[in-house]
Amino acid sequence: MTQPQTVIVGTGSCIPSRRVPNEAFLEHTFFQEAGLPYPAGETARIVAKFEEITGISERRYAAEDQVASDLAFEAGTQALASSGIDPETLDYVIVAHNFGDVKADHRRSDFVPTLAARVKARLRIANPACIAYDLPFGCPGWLQAVIQSDYYLRSGDAKRALVIGAETLSRVCDPCDRDSMIYADGAGAVVLEAQSHPERVGILSHAVRSDTLEHAGLLRMDRSFDREAEDDPLTLKMKGRTLYEYALATVPGVVQQSLERAGLTLAQVDKVLIHQANGKMDEAILKRLFKRYGVAEVPAGIMPMTVSWLGNSSVATVPTLLDLLLKGKLDGQSLRPGNHVVFASVGAGMNINAVVYRVP
Incomplete structure (x- = not known):
């Protein structure tokens, strides 16, 4: 009997509609690490240099009434729809993130219940054998969750996993730090399935x-x-x-x-x-x-x-x-x-x- 192979059978994403171009930062007052503001007139140069160094000209921010689990739910819903599978047949729902749900009007991280539990509940998955948990691993968290899922699926003890990465970095960055221009919000998801194929895929x-x-x-x-x-x-x-x-x-x-x-x-x-x-x-x-x-x-x-x-x-x-x-x-x-x-x-x-x- 050949070992199962882990295949992507569905994908989804949530790209927030709020566009924030670099020009939006021209009215910012950026501070240096020592706590002193950059000299007057420096902001335009900072913004131009930022785009030259990073290649970023705009980014997306979540709407005021959205949190990371909302974005995760949307991406997960899309991935399940594109896969065509019954959500009740999922063995795992794993959400990779680093800050939990952070609301627009304050910066407290909310981790309880887990984002995965919130997503599973909103997907109306009743199956208690579908295990929902979060994975904080920095930016590589989504890929690490894929790696974990691969072990589960190749073991033969699991058949399907929904793996989501969601974050609202705009809620945890320092608006006085020029590095804040790098960060954005969004979510992406895949459905993984254990399959048998005659060749390695x-x-x-x-x-x-x-x-x-x-x-x-x-x-x-x-x-x-x-x-x-x-x-x-x-x-x-x-x-x-x-x-x-x-x-x-x-x-x-x-x-x-x-x-x-x-x-x-x-x-x-x-x-x-x-x-x-x-x-x-x-x-x-x-x-x-x-x-x-x-x-x-x-x-x-x-x-x-x-x-x-x-x-x-x-x-x-x-x-x-x-x-x-x-x-x-x-x-x-x-x-x-x-x-x-x-x-x-x-x-x-x-x-x-x-x-x-x-x-x-």
């Missing part, structure tokens, strides 16, 4: 790395740069340059490890779907990956991107990218049966993961 391999000893603090929660702020909750902080260097040094190796475990070379890869953190950083990571294989020129179109218009929505970026790709919503991009896809992500922890997938 679906998830072929994965690799994970966690560097906490020297790098746990590269992304952290801390007070606002505006030391005089009356309402001063903890906000998301990033050591951007160090994080950039860490990602370039480590992500290509994890991707290579996953390919080696799948018995593939980089030349056999048709698409690389990487966490949409920073356009320039992702391009540099891809170049570094190809350099490891002795290839100087990266093939055109191998890495679809959405960060320029969706920003960085953490766990939501990769499943949203996949949903748009499979549904023909990215110009000039598509996937065909037999294509090999590499998923990769890096984020708080610091954690890195990669999955190799063959389209059935």
Whole structure:
């Protein structure tokens, strides 16, 4: 008897309708880490430099009456609809996030009940054998939940899993920090199913790395740069340059490890779907990956991107990218049966993961 293979049978996403262009930040007063405001007239230069460095020109924010579990529910509903399965046959509902539900009028993280429990309840799934839980793992959380699900499904003890990544980073960033322009809101989801095929398809391999000893603090929660702020909750902080260097040094190796475990070379890869953190950083990571294989020129179109218009929505970026790709919503991009896809992500922890997938 052959071992079951984990296949994606449905995808969905929730892209908030509220567009926030870079021009919206021109009225902001940005502060330096030491607590001093940047000199008058510097904001326009900061905003222009930001777009040059990151490639981000706009991002999406959730509506005032939405929280992360609302976005997760919408993405999950779409994924289930596209899969055509009965939600009662799900064995797992896993929601990856990092901050829970954060309302627009305050910045308290709400984790109880879990977001997965809230989504399962709203989907009206009565089956008590469908286990709902959350997974906080930084930006690679959704991909880590996919990896966990692969173990469940290949074991033969589970048949289907709904895996969602949802986040509202606009509610936890510091508006006085120029890094706040990176962050966005959104959700993406997949339905995974254990299937039997005569050839190797679906998830072929994965690799994970966690560097906490020297790098746990590269992304952290801390007070606002505006030391005089009356309402001063903890906000998301990033050591951007160090994080950039860490990602370039480590992500290509994890991707290579996953390919080696799948018995593939980089030349056999048709698409690389990487966490949409920073356009320039992702391009540099891809170049570094190809350099490891002795290839100087990266093939055109191998890495679809959405960060320029969706920003960085953490766990939501990769499943949203996949949903748009499979549904023909990215110009000039598509996937065909037999294509090999590499998923990769890096984020708080610091954690890195990669999955190799063959389209059935």
